[in-house]
Amino acid sequence: MMRGRSLTAGPVLPVLMAVLVFGGWEAAVHLLSISKIVLPPPSAIVLALWEAVGSAEFHWHLLITLWEIVAGFALGSLGGLALGFIVALSPLAERLVYPYIVAFQTLPKVAVAPIIVIWFGYGLSSKIIITATIAFFPLLANTIMGLRAAPADQIEMLVSCTATRWQVFRMVRMMAALPYIFVGLDVAIVLSVIGAIVGEFVGAKAGLGFLLMQKNFNFDMAGTFAILVVLSLIGVVLHAIVQAVQRRVIFWMDTAGDRPVSL
Amino acid sequence: MAEGAFLRISQVAKTYAAKDGSSVQALTAIDLDIREGEFVTVVGPSGCGKSTLLKILAGLLPRSAGEVTIQGRPLAGPNPALGVVFQAPVLLPWLTILENVMLPAKVQKLDPALARTRARELLAMAELDGFENRYPSELSGGMQQRAGICRALVHDPSILLMDEPFGALDAMTRETMNEELQRIWSEKRKTVLLVTHSIPEAIYLADRIVVMAPRPGHIVEVVEVDLPRPRTLDMQNTPEFGRYVRRLREHFRAGGMVAA
Numbered sequence: 366m367m368r369g370r371s372l373t374a375g376p377v378l379p380v381l382m383a384v385l386v387f388g389g390w391e392a393a394v395h396l397l398s399i400s401k402i403v404l405p406p407p408s409a410i411v412l413a414l415w416e417a418v419g420s421a422e423f424h425w426h427l428l429i430t431l432w433e434i435v436a437g438f439a440l441g442s443l444g445g446l447a448l449g450f451i452v453a454l455s456p457l458a459e460r461l462v463y464p465y466i467v468a469f470q471t472l473p474k475v476a477v478a479p480i481i482v483i484w485f486g487y488g489l490s491s492k493i494i495i496t497a498t499i500a501f502f503p504l505l506a507n508t509i510m511g512l513r514a515a516p517a518d519q520i521e522m523l524v525s526c527t528a529t530r531w532q533v534f535r536m537v538r539m540m541a542a543l544p545y546i547f548v549g550l551d552v553a554i555v556l557s558v559i560g561a562i563v564g565e566f567v568g569a570k571a572g573l574g575f576l577l578m579q580k581n582f583n584f585d586m587a588g589t590f591a592i593l594v595v596l597s598l599i600g601v602v603l604h605a606i607v608q609a610v611q612r613r614v615i616f617w618m619d620t621a622g623d624r625p626v627s628l
Numbered sequence: 629m630a631e632g633a634f635l636r637i638s639q640v641a642k643t644y645a646a647k648d649g650s651s652v653q654a655l656t657a658i659d660l661d662i663r664e665g666e667f668v669t670v671v672g673p674s675g676c677g678k679s680t681l682l683k684i685l686a687g688l689l690p691r692s693a694g695e696v697t698i699q700g701r702p703l704a705g706p707n708p709a710l711g712v713v714f715q716a717p718v719l720l721p722w723l724t725i726l727e728n729v730m731l732p733a734k735v736q737k738l739d740p741a742l743a744r745t746r747a748r749e750l751l752a753m754a755e756l757d758g759f760e761n762r763y764p765s766e767l768s769g770g771m772q773q774r775a776g777i778c779r780a781l782v783h784d785p786s787i788l789l790m791d792e793p794f795g796a797l798d799a800m801t802r803e804t805m806n807e808e809l810q811r812i813w814s815e816k817r818k819t820v821l822l823v824t825h826s827i828p829e830a831i832y833l834a835d836r837i838v839v840m841a842p843r844p845g846h847i848v849e850v851v852e853v854d855l856p857r858p859r860t861l862d863m864q865n866t867p868e869f870g871r872y873v874r875r876l877r878e879h880f881r882a883g884g885m886v887a888a
């Protein structure tokens with residue numbers, strides 16, 4: 366029994382799985398002599414990645430995309446957060462603003478990207494704004510929901526000791542909203558990566574999305590795949606950062622000890 | 629007694645508007661005068677309006693009719709002269725035990741240093757010293773409920789309202805809590821109104837027991853408990869105690885309810 370458990374829990378099986386997947390991929394490409402411009406072997410992708418890591422030009426594109434992601438995410442999520450607070454605090458604002466929010470939310474933001482490029486040009490600002498519009502809604506929706514999520518008994522407890530509406534808001538409703546806000550941030554950060562790349566597809570002079578299009582255009586499949594790897598790494602790292610901040614801020618929730626033990 | 633009434637409830641009624649447009653009469657013509665320092669318990673079958681009455685007194689629910697006065701002053705809304713203990717501890721999970729206990733003082737903008745001293749004293753009295761800087765999730769249910777009681781006392785209210793404060797606890801813990809509550813009450817000399825489902829608890833703690841009946845909620849009898857203080861758990865085996873138990877059970881049977 367111990368042996369069986371350590372086998373399923375340890376690193377052996379995942380490593381074996383990886384060897385099978387990538388080894389199989391590599392072997393298939395060579396044995397079936399699949400063209401490099403259809404599917405590059407993993408070894409070629411690793412090589413392309415290695416070249417990229419050492420290339421100053423690649424660093425420049427990477428920095429531009431990272432800046433678009435981070436700035437767009439910050440702008441969009443702060444905006445969503447702020448409007449969420451206003452809507453949650455003011456019934457009038459809710460009545461005036463909500464119909465537009467709903468209408469705009471159902472719109473695929475990608476469809477708006479060309480307009481934004483026309484308005485704001487091919488530089489960084491259009492990409493930041495596209496990213497921001499995409500990051501905005503998860504924050505808005507989750508902030509509104511979160512600020513309504515405080516348990517009735519906590520509110521009653523505070524009211525019973527003569528808390529004002531504002532005190533209830535500060536002491537309970539804002540805290541109860543935090544888990545929702547972090548769900549919003551987590552969704553928004555991942556969407557921000559998509560936003561920046563889509564923005565660059567639509568019109569850009571630099572960035573990983575721009576580079577991706579270029580490599581694709583030149584049938585550099587290994588280079589294209591290498592950028593995809595980098596993009597997914599960016600997503601994973603940013604998601605991990607949000608999660609780490611969340612664990613610090615919402616320290617009272619979801620501690621490891623509360624999770625069911627899997628056998 | 630009417631002269632010296634500390635907390636006076638007169639002709640209080642409550643009608644709830646149900647969601648389907650109909651209305652539920654939860655309380656009619658409740659009259660009750662409570663003396664300063666008196667311990668009053670409220671029993672009655674489920675749905676007879678005990679929680680409704682307590683919420684009205686706590687200022688959490690508007691009454692449909694009648695008046696409530698504390699020392700002659702009419703009660704309108706939540707009042708710092710009251711401390712409320714709920715069935716669940718309702719501690720805020722992001723605050724330490726000490727911060728939770730100090731919450732009413734913070735809300736009422738009392739002197740923080742003074743509130744801290746009082747909170748520490750209360751926690752020590754509730755045998756929670758050493759847990760000041762822990763978070764609620766690190767405490768057992770009974771400990772959390774004791775912290776909840778400390779919170780209700782921190783702003784030094786003259787009246788303590790408790791709605792089935794020990795309902796969620798096991799029998800053993802409950803008896804210990806009853807002993808502690810009696811001790812706190814006799815030390816602090818608060819006026820207490822406590823709702824309970826437990827007949828022994830109602831007798832053990834009370835100077836007077838208010839028996840309520842449903843449809844619509846009203847008071848059927850007020851029983852004076854003439855047992856010596858301080859009460860002990862052993863008293864529950866005496867014939868006098870047994871007589872009170874039988875008397876209360878009668879009401880529950882008459883109401884078609886069987887209670888412990």
Ligand SMILES: Nc1ncnc2c1ncn2[C@@H]1O[C@H](COP(=O)(O)OP(=O)(O)OP(=O)(O)O)[C@@H](O)[C@H]1O
Pocket residue numbers: 644645646652653654672673674675676677678679680681845
């Ligand atoms: N918010 C509400 N809306 C409508 N009816 C309500 C509401 N709250 C309570 N009632 C009704 O009022 C009556 C009294 O309810 P209450 O909660 O005061 O009873 P209770 O004596 O505390 O019962 P229990 O012992 O089960 O806690 C019940 O018939 C209940 O259905």
Ligand SMILES: [Mg+2]
Pocket residue numbers: 678679680
């Ligand atoms: Mg109740």
